[in-house]
Amino acid sequence: MHDARALIDMGEDTVQKLARRGYKLDLSALESLQSRRNHSIHTADELRAESKQVAKQVGETARSGGDADELKERARRLKEEIRDLETAQEDLDRELRDFLLQIPNIPLDAAPEGDSEDFAVELRKVGTPPAFDFAAKDHVDLGEAMGILDFARATKLSGPRFSVARGIGAALERALATLFLDIHTRRHDYTEYSVPYLVTAQTMTGTGQLPKFEEDLFKTGVAERDLYLVPTAEVPLTNLFAEEIIAPKDLPLALTAHTPCFRSEAGSYGRDTRGILRQHQFSKVEMVRICAAEESQTEMALMVGHAEACLKELGLAYRVVELAAGDMGFSAQLTHDVEVWLPSQGTYREISSVSDCGTFQARRAGIRTRGADGKTTPVATLNGSGLPIGRTLAALLEQNQQADGSVALPEALVPYLGFRRIAADGAPQE
Incomplete structure (x- = not known):
C-alpha cells in the first residue's frame, strides 16, 4: 500500500x-x-x-x-x-x-514499456532446446501413455483443470519438490517453513491479493469465519512477519516452503486448458526474501539465479526475460520471468516469476526495520517460484522424451528416485 x-x-x-x-x-x-x-x-x-x-x-x-x-x-x-x-x-x-x-505498485523506470508478454525483453538464453528426429509428444500424451498422469479421473473427482499423478508420476513430483528444497536450503541458505494453507483476509491483503483479486481466490467458511486457500506460499511466508520490526542484523531473511496452491483462474478460460500448465490446484516450492529497501535489486538478482539453479540442475533449456511495466503483477515494481522450453508448443513458457515488490507489501502488512537513527522504515519484500512442480514435470517429460516413448531422467533426480529412465509403459529403468 x-x-x-x-x-x-x-x-x-x-x-x-x-x-x-x-x-x-x-x-x-x-x-x-x-x-x-x-x-x-x-x-x-x-x-x-x-x-x-x-x-x-x-x-x-x-x-x-x-x-x-x-x-x-x-x-x-x-x-x-x-x-x-x-x-x-x-x-x-x-x-x-x-x-x-486498489492502487498497484509503481513500476521502476527500468521496466520496459508495454502491456503484454509481447513487450518482454529477453535478457539471456541458457541451454539448447532439444531437436527431435521424430514426432514429439506433449506432456499429456506422454504421461497418459506411460500411465503416470490421469486427467480423466481427476476430472471425475473435481472437474476440469485438476490432475492425478500415479506411481512414478507421483514419485517424480515428490522428488522434484525435495530436490528444489534441498537446493534452496543447502546451497542458498533459505530456511524451510511448513505453513498453513488457509489464511485470513488480512493476510491476503498484506501481500496484495485482496481486495482487488478476490475472484481469483478460493474462499471457505471454517468454524464461523472466512478463510482463503493460499494461491502461493508467498502469502503466508511474507506475512509471517506482519506487524513486526525486524532487527537490521537479521536482514536479509530467506524463506522457502513447498505447498499446494489454489487459484480460480478467473478470466483465463480457453488458455492452457490442456494438461498441467494452468490448474486450480498445483504444487510449488516458493522463495521469499525480506531485506533493507535499498538492497532489493541485489536480492532480486540472487533470487533469479536461485530459480535458474533448479533448471540447470535438471539440464532444462530456458531463458530469462524482463516483463513490461503493464504486464507485471499488482504488487511488483520489477519482474524477471524465467521461461522453460516446451517442445510441444515450440516456445518458452513462464516457470518462475521473480518479483521485487519494494516496500509495497511491507507497508500493507506492517513489516519494518529500525534504522541507525532509531526510526522504523518499511523493508522490501521479494518472491519467486523455485519452482512449480507441475510445469517442471511437463518440461522434464517433453524435453527428455525418446523416440520409443520413454523418458530419460537427469542425474540430479537419480538419488531421489533410484532409476534413470521411465519406459514407455511407465516402468522404471536403470
Whole structure:
C-alpha cells in the first residue's frame, strides 16, 4: 500500500508512472480524501483542546460557588461534536485505506514499456532446446501413455483443470519438490517453513491479493469465519512477519516452503486448458526474501539465479526475460520471468516469476526495520517460484522424451528416485 502523502507530493509524476502499467490514478480524488481527513483530525484536535479548557473552567467556577450550568452544557455539546467527528474520521480513514489498497505498485523506470508478454525483453538464453528426429509428444500424451498422469479421473473427482499423478508420476513430483528444497536450503541458505494453507483476509491483503483479486481466490467458511486457500506460499511466508520490526542484523531473511496452491483462474478460460500448465490446484516450492529497501535489486538478482539453479540442475533449456511495466503483477515494481522450453508448443513458457515488490507489501502488512537513527522504515519484500512442480514435470517429460516413448531422467533426480529412465509403459529403468 502506498503512503497517500508521498503519492500526492509526486503529483503528475505518480499519474504517469502508474499509467505505464495501465492504472489511471484519480489524483484529485486522492487529494480530496486526504484533505478532508486532515481537516477532520485538525478540527477534532481543536475541539479536544477547547473541551479540556471548558472542563477546567467548570471546575474553577464550581470551586468559587458560581453557576457552571452553561459551561457544563457547552462541555456536553463539545463531547458530542468530538464523538461525531471521530466517527466521521473513522469513515474517512476507511475510505482512504480502501482507495489506496486498489492502487498497484509503481513500476521502476527500468521496466520496459508495454502491456503484454509481447513487450518482454529477453535478457539471456541458457541451454539448447532439444531437436527431435521424430514426432514429439506433449506432456499429456506422454504421461497418459506411460500411465503416470490421469486427467480423466481427476476430472471425475473435481472437474476440469485438476490432475492425478500415479506411481512414478507421483514419485517424480515428490522428488522434484525435495530436490528444489534441498537446493534452496543447502546451497542458498533459505530456511524451510511448513505453513498453513488457509489464511485470513488480512493476510491476503498484506501481500496484495485482496481486495482487488478476490475472484481469483478460493474462499471457505471454517468454524464461523472466512478463510482463503493460499494461491502461493508467498502469502503466508511474507506475512509471517506482519506487524513486526525486524532487527537490521537479521536482514536479509530467506524463506522457502513447498505447498499446494489454489487459484480460480478467473478470466483465463480457453488458455492452457490442456494438461498441467494452468490448474486450480498445483504444487510449488516458493522463495521469499525480506531485506533493507535499498538492497532489493541485489536480492532480486540472487533470487533469479536461485530459480535458474533448479533448471540447470535438471539440464532444462530456458531463458530469462524482463516483463513490461503493464504486464507485471499488482504488487511488483520489477519482474524477471524465467521461461522453460516446451517442445510441444515450440516456445518458452513462464516457470518462475521473480518479483521485487519494494516496500509495497511491507507497508500493507506492517513489516519494518529500525534504522541507525532509531526510526522504523518499511523493508522490501521479494518472491519467486523455485519452482512449480507441475510445469517442471511437463518440461522434464517433453524435453527428455525418446523416440520409443520413454523418458530419460537427469542425474540430479537419480538419488531421489533410484532409476534413470521411465519406459514407455511407465516402468522404471536403470
